[in-house]
Amino acid sequence: MIELARFHGYRELHVARASMQYVWDSSGRRYLDLHTGHGAAFLGHNNPRIVERVYSQWNSIGVCTPQFKCGIQDEATRLLGKVLPPGDWMVAFQNSGAEAVELALKAAWVHTGRTRIVAFKGGFHGRTLGALSVTWNPRYRRRVPVIGYVDFLPFNDVSSLDSIGEEHAAVIVEPVQGEGGVVPAEPGFLRELRRATSEAGALLIVDEVQAGFGRTGHIWAHQASGIEADIIVAGKSIGGGFPVSMVAARPPILEDLAGLHGSTHGGNPLALAAVVGGIEVLLENDVPAQAGVKGARLLNMLEELEDLPLVRSVRGMGLMGGIEVRRMPGEVLRCLQDKGVIAIRAGINVVRLLPPYMVTEDDLGGAVEALKGCVGA
Secondary structure (H helix, E strand, O other): OOOOOOOOOOOOOOEEEEEEOEEEEOOOOEEEEOOHHHHOOOOOEOOHHHHHHHHHHHOOOOOOOOOOOOHHHHHHHHHHOOOOOOOOOEEEEEOOHHHHHHHHHHHHHHHHOOOEEEEEOOOOOOOOHHHHHOOOOHHHHOOOOOOOOEEEEOOOOHHHHHHOOOOEEEEEEOOEEOOOOOEEOOHHHHHHHHHHHHHHOOEEEEEOOOOOOOOOOOOOHHHHHOOOOOEEEEOHHHHOOOOOEEEEEOOOOHHHHOOOOOOOOOOOHHHHHHHHHHHHHHHHOOHHHHHHHHHHHHHHHHHOOOOOOOEEEEEEOOOOEEEEEOOOHHHHHHHHHHOOEEOEEEOOOEEEEOOOOOOOHHHHHHHHHHHHHHHOO
16 A cells, blocks of 8 residues: 655645635635645746746756756846845755755855854754754754754844854844744844844855745845845745745855755756746736735734734734634634635644735635634634
8 A cells, every 4th residue: 555644744625726826625615725835835826927937848848957058047047136136146946945945054064164053943944954953843853863063042132143153154044934933033133133144254044935035025025124145045936836946145155065066956947937937927916015015904904813812912024924822723724724714833823824925805804704713712
């Protein structure tokens, strides 16, 4: 017998098809998807622009490593110049957020010649060994020999940043902690973090895998604080749900890895076509602006829930919302699913909402009404 391993458990929902902000089960019932594959489908399920780009590329060439040149590489890097922060960047494509974090850490170690890394309590960066080593939750790291060169500091605590020193190769931070409970970094904290890393000669790695690519109202969430990153890690949304990730680093950081790194499918033409389609959707539909407006409306709606006895607090940034509840969030997620809304857990007791950018106000209003029914008693 062959059986599928389910590391996260089974939600008892057979998804038969999907389009933009909705999915349908095998019986034809429609659901509003605020889970979006852990946020990967922020540009919508089967976004026609991205599907057309991938399909067209598949009819041309589907495998071409960066050792060779093909046109989609030039097109992807050219368009990235329109969405990356100003200045010079060197870009490497990978397959997942965790793999991109691994590359960023490796680049920092090689470039600086230092060994220690600073990460933050509540942070989540992936489940491969290096990424897991800078992920805070001990439950994910138990029984695994993670890398021991990591110092965890309190998130949003400026006073702790003076401990960043010349032994540190890099600091890795999420501008919004997703798995940690949907906790935005305070702008003053990020600015002081930038100062501390610069003074110590350490690199600042900003993990934008979940918050980036327009979700928070900015193309990159850290831009809201006015800081500059040395390395940006992106994934999930950049390919419209296609498995692709990216590390963008200031030159010459990635140059130091010549001959030391590689990836069979990193920079795959189909993935790059998805990135091209994703950037086109982002720019042509002014996705960050839509996310900013709709996110503010969502947060206003969620704040109306704070008077309910089972709600501790609500928080968020753009189309990234969190409701901290006084019960097991699994119960709330099951209740929401019964009401036709799919959401996701974060932290210990937070219900996380990750809507795609084309979600409507009626969609959001219906989701909040469903929440009221699930946490109102």
